[in-house]
Amino acid sequence: GIQVEQSPPDLILQEGANSTLRCNFSDSVNNLQWFHQNPWGQLINLFYIPSGTKQNGRLSATTVATERYSLLYISSSQTTDSGVYFCAVPHTGTASKLTFGTGTRLQVTL
């Protein structure tokens, strides 16, 4: 099956700093999603981004499908950005089944 790798595995930032998280995948995909899991465990869908760039406030994401990677940018980080960021891509076939990466754990400190 498709392999999804994320880097870095852990990241510590001071509040206000910017960061870039990377997601590499081993096969062509027509869909990629970024999720944030907050410290209470809730998973929130950030972006559905099969290709191109999208922005939502301080967060933006870019997927280059032909080169099999996606980037999540966090600008002016805040403590509420802490948590684990996952990218996920679909299995082949129907039903939008997702394969998740192992995540990037982000800690934003004061």
Place this chain on the structure above:
Amino acid sequence: NAGVTQTPKFRVLKTGQSMTLLCAQDMNHEYMYWYRQDPGMGLRLIHYSVGEGTTAKGEVPDGYNVSRLKKQNFLLGLESAAPSQTSVYFCASSQGDTQYFGPGTRLTVL
């Protein structure tokens, strides 16, 4: 809209006991999924459903059964719990490509 809800939030079982986790969604989504999340890992798909009355196996289906008798509900059953099933279980639903997750159920098997 409540979105996706899961019952219970926490449970402790002894080896060999059985239990059922309930997932409910009020978004009229066709697709529903059960995932498990283990420490340091992303989510792995257990079973999924593409509509009322249908179920299918995901990546890690052994030891679990599911049922989708009503469109809004997706049940995950453990017939004889094992310590290896200690995990956090997430339910999700989708209509298109974006998945929406419940808050999770933390299950400990002693």
